[in-house]
Amino acid sequence: MNLEIEQGLKGNYNYRLFLPVLFLSSASLILFQTSCIQVFSYLQWYHFAFWVISMAMLGFGAAGLAVTLGLKRIRHHILKAVFWLLCLGSAGICFASAAFYRGWIRFDSFLIFTGWTEIASLILTAFIFFIPFFLAATAIGIIFSMHTFNIGRLYAADLIGSATGALLVLFISWNLNPEQLCLISSLLMLSSSIIVGRNIKSAIKYIALLISPLSIIILWLIPGKPHHSEYKALSRALLLPDVRTVSENHSPFGTVQVLSSPAFRYGPGLSTDFTGEIPLVSNVYLNGDYAGVLFSGSAQKIKNMFDATVFSLAYDSVDYNNVLVAKAGTGEFLVQSILLNSRSTDAVEQNHVLARHEQEHARRFFKNNSSISAKIHNESLRPFIAKTSKKYDLIMIPPAGVFGGGAGIKAFSQDEVLTTQTVRLLFDLLEKSGSLCLSAWNDYPPRTTPRLVNLLNEALDGLDFNLIIIRNWSVTMILCQKHEKSNLRTEHIVRKAEELSFEIVYPILRIDTNESDPDLELLRTLAHQAENSNDHESIADNYPFHITAPTDDNPYFYQFLKWKSVKILRELYGTRALPFIEIGYAIVLITLVQLLVFSTLLVLAPIIIMGKRLRNGRVFAFLYFASIGMAYMLFEIMLIGKLGPYLGNTVYSTAIVLACLLLFSGIGSRISEAGIFSFGKLWIPGIACGICIILFPSLLDAIIKSTYGFSLALKILSVSLLISIPAVLMGFFFPSGMIEIRGKGEYLVPWSWCVNGAFSVSGAALATILCVESGYAITSQLSGITYFLLALLIILYSKSKIKS
Numbered sequence: 001m002n003l004e005i006e007q008g009l010k011g012n013y014n015y016r017l018f019l020p021v022l023f024l025s026s027a028s029l030i031l032f033q034t035s036c037i038q039v040f041s042y043l044q045w046y047h048f049a050f051w052v053i054s055m056a057m058l059g060f061g062a063a064g065l066a067v068t069l070g071l072k073r074i075r076h077h078i079l080k081a082v083f084w085l086l087c088l089g090s091a092g093i094c095f096a097s098a099a100f101y102r103g104w105i106r107f108d109s110f111l112i113f114t115g116w117t118e119i120a121s122l123i124l125t126a127f128i129f130f131i132p133f134f135l136a137a138t139a140i141g142i143i144f145s146m147h148t149f150n151i152g153r154l155y156a157a158d159l160i161g162s163a164t165g166a167l168l169v170l171f172i173s174w175n176l177n178p179e180q181l182c183l184i185s186s187l188l189m190l191s192s193s194i195i196v197g198r199n200i201k202s203a204i205k206y207i208a209l210l211i212s213p214l215s216i217i218i219l220w221l222i223p224g225k226p227h228h229s230e231y232k233a234l235s236r237a238l239l240l241p242d243v244r245t246v247s248e249n250h251s252p253f254g255t256v257q258v259l260s261s262p263a264f265r266y267g268p269g270l271s272t273d274f275t276g277e278i279p280l281v282s283n284v285y286l287n288g289d290y291a292g293v294l295f296s297g298s299a300q301k302i303k304n305m306f307d308a309t310v311f312s313l314a315y316d317s318v319d320y321n322n323v324l325v326a327k328a329g330t331g332e333f334l335v336q337s338i339l340l341n342s343r344s345t346d347a348v349e350q351n352h353v354l355a356r357h358e359q360e361h362a363r364r365f366f367k368n369n370s371s372i373s374a375k376i377h378n379e380s381l382r383p384f385i386a387k388t389s390k391k392y393d394l395i396m397i398p399p400a401g402v403f404g405g406g407a408g409i410k411a412f413s414q415d416e417v418l419t420t421q422t423v424r425l426l427f428d429l430l431e432k433s434g435s436l437c438l439s440a441w442n443d444y445p446p447r448t449t450p451r452l453v454n455l456l457n458e459a460l461d462g463l464d465f466n467l468i469i470i471r472n473w474s475v476t477m478i479l480c481q482k483h484e485k486s487n488l489r490t491e492h493i494v495r496k497a498e499e500l501s502f503e504i505v506y507p508i509l510r511i512d513t514n515e516s517d518p519d520l521e522l523l524r525t526l527a528h529q530a531e532n533s534n535d536h537e538s539i540a541d542n543y544p545f546h547i548t549a550p551t552d553d554n555p556y557f558y559q560f561l562k563w564k565s566v567k568i569l570r571e572l573y574g575t576r577a578l579p580f581i582e583i584g585y586a587i588v589l590i591t592l593v594q595l596l597v598f599s600t601l602l603v604l605a606p607i608i609i610m611g612k613r614l615r616n617g618r619v620f621a622f623l624y625f626a627s628i629g630m631a632y633m634l635f636e637i638m639l640i641g642k643l644g645p646y647l648g649n650t651v652y653s654t655a656i657v658l659a660c661l662l663l664f665s666g667i668g669s670r671i672s673e674a675g676i677f678s679f680g681k682l683w684i685p686g687i688a689c690g691i692c693i694i695l696f697p698s699l700l701d702a703i704i705k706s707t708y709g710f711s712l713a714l715k716i717l718s719v720s721l722l723i724s725i726p727a728v729l730m731g732f733f734f735p736s737g738m739i740e741i742r743g744k745g746e747y748l749v750p751w752s753w754c755v756n757g758a759f760s761v762s763g764a765a766l767a768t769i770l771c772v773e774s775g776y777a778i779t780s781q782l783s784g785i786t787y788f789l790l791a792l793l794i795i796l797y798s799k800s801k802i803k804s
Contacts, residue, residue: 311333
């Protein structure tokens with residue numbers, strides 16, 4: 001049938017007409033996908049990034065099902081079908097983004113487990129975001145199915161367009177809010193429909209072409225009010241009296257908003273004995289989450305407040321010379337360092353907008369004091385460490401965790417600072433008598449603070465250092481001092497802590513025989529083992545939460561869930577156990593189960609409906625396209641996570657990884673048309689691809705280590721060259737497989753595309769969980785092993801084909 005259709009579409013309607021259509025529609029879909037990640041990070045939380053990718057893949061899988069079932073009916077109306085699908089897809093993008101952004105349809109992550117209403121809202125939200133992907137992917141599937149003889153060129157145009165869309169988001173996301181990014185995506189898809197519409201002689205097409213432009217214009221000119229989760233810090237702040245928005249800035253790093261209110265006060269780790277005035281501040285929010293403060297008022301009042309906080313004890317441990325503030329945010333710790341008369345302070349903050357606020361914030365506190373210098377470095381911490389030759393007396397890392405506890409919502413959040421490798425590098429930057437200060441917002445049961453102590457234990461194994469652990473009602477501070485002169489300083493710090501009524505956890509000064517606090521004993525035992533380089537594994541193994549130290553290969557500091565402890569937690573806390581099981585993780589798991597169910601239905605439905613018409617070649621097509629779909633997504637998700645800290649943030653890594661993978665896979669697809677490898681010899685690139693991907697994490701680590709201090713452009717170039725090798729090889733398999741199966745039945749091509757999409761859906765969620773549970777290296781190895789199995793499948797298939 002494919003040959004019949006293609007012959008009927010010669011002349012004006014041959015495959016070349018669809019090259020720009022595929023390029024624009026694919027660019028639109030990837031731009032929409034990355035824009036949705038921004039939308040969900042802003043209104044809900046970052047961990048819906050994988051959910052968006054899964055919805056996109058589910059749309060492609062469902063499109064394969066639709067084409068399989070409906071291709072026969074539309075074979076004589078191909079252009080009209082593609083035109084209407086793209087028009088409706090453009091309108092669907094407008095509606096989906098507006099409906100969720102403006103709160104017409106909404107759900108809340110924290111309320112999903114409270115009743116069926118929220119679950120229904122989640123399903124409805126998934127459906128409205130699924131529709132644009134489904135409509136556009138169906139149009140792409142129709143084009144692929146009717147032009148399988150030119151699938152290499154068409155697939156290349158599709159992938160190169162996707163790569164362009166991924167890069168486009170980095171350039172247009174400055175000063176555009178997430179909804180506007182989606183509208184740009186809608187405009188691109190509308191452009192692709194216009195190209196097809198030029199070849200249709202029908203008056204009704206003009207009505208269709210008015211739907212999307214009118215939607216885009218209306219939504220652009222009438223900006224809506226975003227509806228955040230009611231549990232976002234920003235939502236709670238907006239409920240305070242006389243609150244107003246001072247500024248709002250958009251960038252690839254997210255949306256930064258500054259709010260002011262007479263109710264905003266700042267006193268982290270403040271002593272309960274403090275009787276002075278708590279300073280008035282403006283609060284800064286990044287994607288709706290608290291990101292820092294901007295001080296106003298008297299510098300002396302702010303200094304008085306800082307002197308009564310637990311963090312001031314860190315400055316009593318050193319001479320006020322050189323201070324480094326990691327993850328400086330809006331600069332509250334930079335201001336503290338300036339007001340406490342540190343001679344020189346370096347602050348590192350990768351977010352461009354936050355760094356700008358930090359610079360303006362700090363300037364008013366040191367502009368009249370020529371003896372103090374402060375410099376803000378707008379980059380990630382690891383590149384800064386790689387470039388600096390300076391030594392520091394004190395290194396400050398802001399508190400880990402969330403004030404009041406986060407119920408596990410940050411379970412899938414990376415933290416490049418809190419890994420064994422980074423902490424060791426920071427410790428090496430200290431002077432001989434310097435101190436490293438870590439801290440955590442108190443949580444119950446203790447998870448964050450024990451993990452910080454274990455982090456120091458593993459990172460500084462074999463080195464000499466002293467620990468001081470002090471806590472108050474909200475914060476626990478861990479001060480790690482190099483041995484020289486530390487004893488006298490310890491005595492001074494402990495004395496001041498007692499004056500401020502702080503609790504001295506470690507060193508143990510006295511033992512209260514009347515009362516036993518198991519949480520206190522845990523911290524003291526861990527601290528003692530860390531100082532004496534004793535084995536701490538037994539404590540970590542027996543503790544009901546993960547408190548082992550994160551590494552660069554597994555930098556998920558806030559993933560505390562242990563599967564074997566779920567039953568214990570449920571017995572201990574009953575219906576209150578959910579915050580300890582972690583909401584962020586629970587949502588990912590529930591979504592994975594739902595996606596597996598939908599994927600199974602996508603694959604089985606055509607088999608049940610069509611029966612014998614899909615029998616010939618079905619088993620091979622299923623195994624082949626399932627393998628390349630799963631392996632591709634495992635590798636892609638691993639790369640996005642691995643490169644996030646290296647390139648700056650998840651938005652950058654997502655855009656660059658998608659662009660590189662899709663661009664070079666598109667080149668591989670185009671090369672495959674040249675017939676370098678017959679299908680029987682395709683096992684050769686399969687083996688080569690498997691070897692490349694298994695070795696990839698080690699090679700990438702070597703490049704990251706040697707190029708951390710390079711500019712962003714050189715980093716992208718280095719990563720792109722490395723990704724290009726496996727990506728080109730990965731591009732061979734999809735078009736070659738389509739060409740191989742096209743003669744085995746008219747419905748096998750779209751069904752195979754459906755299988756590929758279904759396993760890509762499951763692969764996105766599975767890869768996310770594997771990265772958190774097992775690390776990037778294991779995830780990459782599983783992807784490589786899948787390509788080895790694919791090579792074996794091709795060998796067996798070729799032998800059976802020769803025999804038959």
